[in-house]
Amino acid sequence: MAWQVHIRWWLQAIVLLLLQLALFDHITLFDVSRPFPYVFALAMLPMKMTRWQTLLIAFSMGLLVDLFNYSYGIHAVACTMVVFIRDFYLHTVLGASEEMEGEMPHMYNLGLSTFLLYVLGLVGMHNLALVALDEMSFDRALLATAELMVNTLFTMLLLIALEIIFFYQKGKNR
Amino acid sequence: MQNLLDLLLRYHAFILFVVLQAVGLSLVFSKNPYQRSAFRAASQEAVGTFHQASHSVKSYFYLKKTNDSLATEVAHLIENEGNFFSSSRNRIPRSMGVDLGLDSVSAWQLLPARVISNSVLRRNNYITIDLGKLAGIEENMGIISPKGVIGTIKGVSTHFASAISLLHSDFAVGARIADLGENGILIWDGNSLDHAILTHIPGHVAVAKGQKVEVNAYAFLFPESTPIGEVVDFGLLAGNAFYSIKVKLYQDFRNLDYVYVVRRNMVDEKNALEMEVVD
Structure with missing residues (x-):
């Protein structure tokens, strides 16, 4: 059922956002990195959602994270970008089949290697946009590169x- | 007309994408303080309440550290007979027996506050504290801790205030090398969480490693002699006219908890006087 997938997605997105704002925003690693796992919610967006829906969802989600981080639009821009390239990246570049329409993209329906590349692409894109917009100059090029790599990993x-x-076992049982 | 509608319908996702990016990027690139403060004003209370809730959980993990730092602070206070920030130079010796009435009108008032949200990793970092308009906080008040200068308040709501941290490209404070009395300007170049750069110190001065750097007499938002850090490295800029001095900050910005908002009591009087002179 399509609407069940949508409700599942909303619940997961809310949990991820809360985790991001309450926990991951306060984690710093090696003085260079702060993780942004909330982007997982964008990666999981059900394939059947229309483009304009996903774009608006991504934009508002990014804006929400911006509010809590004093980052003034950086996350909004990064999230919108991630969602915009998502379909193209998944189907045209990675060649995922169109059969999974209506499902959320996960390891069990994409396969391990495609899933890893899919996540790497989106997370890398997200962090590249974040770092570039935050720095806006090459003053701290070395630091920014380190941040980008550690953050992505x-x-x-x-x-x-x-x-x-949370998702692998459940997918196998289906 | 039909063609235009077809076109819009066909590329509606792309058009929406461009519009959203334009809105987002205009926020990112706007240096217009109005746009940004409007963006914040709508959300400051809600965001502040959330940060406070998550801070109240988080602070349990730092209880020991916080206690230790408060104990050190108390010890320091006792040692200095309560004269925390005033250096011996600008203190009026009581033994002179002259009552200047200065005790009743202290120039500075320190309001204790707690940091409920704090970033350190970005080029421009921000702090949220748990005091707002109700506590008498206003824009452009300084924030200090016993270990040094922390930041400047830029936005105030009813119960919360947000500030730019010393680790921000817009932050600058008048500072001097304590032993030499040479005045300069302290800024953050973004390269290290533990270091700031002291500029405008003339090249003929005998700068040495280990010299203490503190707030100078011209800094408007911070009490004179508030500590900042010490010199760890220095080099002459091209032309030998000025030094660029690397200062190790006493305050570790990764763990900020108890801080003080600095309120200047006679600020209106001073402004009025200066306006009079200008006129």
């Missing part, structure tokens, strides 16, 4: 952990 690890704990 750290967020990837978190997403894979979340995926394995």
Whole structure:
């Protein structure tokens, strides 16, 4: 049922956002990195949602995170970008089949390697936009590059952990 | 007309994307304080309440550290007979027996506050504290801790206030090298959480490692002699006219908890006087 998928997505997105704002916003790693695993909610958006819906959802989600971070639009821009390239990236670049329409993209329906590339692409894009808009100059090029790499890796690890704990087993049982 | 509608319908996702990006980017690039403060004003109370709730959980994990730092602060206070920030130079010796009435009109008032949200990793970092308009907080008040200068308040709502941290590209404070009395300006170059840069110190001065850097007499928002850090490295800029001095900050910005908002009691009087002179 399409609407059940949508409700599941909303619940998961709210939990992820709360985790982001209450927990992950306060974690700093090696003095360079702060993870943004809330982007997982955008990666999980059901494939059947229309483009304008996903764009508006991503924009408002980013704006919400901006409010809590004093970042004035940086997350909104990054999230909108991620959602905009998502379909193209998943179907055209990674060649995922169109059969999973209506489902959320997960490890069990994408396969391990496609899933990893999918997550890497979105997380990398998200962090690239965040770092570029935050720095806006090459003053701290080295620091920014380190931040981009550590952030992407750290967020990837978190997403894979979340995926394995919450979604992998459930998918197999289906 | 039909064609235009078809076109809009066909590319509606792309058009929406462009519109949203334009809105987002205009927020990112606007240096217009009005736009930004409107963005914040709508949400400050809700965001502040959320930060306070998450801070009240988080602060339990730092109880020991907080206690230790408060104990150190008390010890320091006792040692200095309560004269925390005033250096011996601008203190009026009581033994002179002259009552200037200065005790009753202290120039500075410190309002204790707690930091409920704080960022350190970005090029421009912000702090939220748990005092607002109700506590008498206003824009452009300084924030200090016993270990140094923390930031400047830029936005106030009923119960909360947000501030730019010392770790922000817009932050600058008048500072001097305590031993030499040479005045300069302290800024943050974004390269290290523990270091700031002291500029405008003339090249002929005998700067040395380990010298203490503190707030100078011209800093408007912070009490004179508030500590900042110490010199760890220095080099002459091209032309040998000025130094660029690397200052190790006493305050560790990763763990901010108890801070003081600095309220200047006679600020209106001073402004009025200066306006009079200008006129």
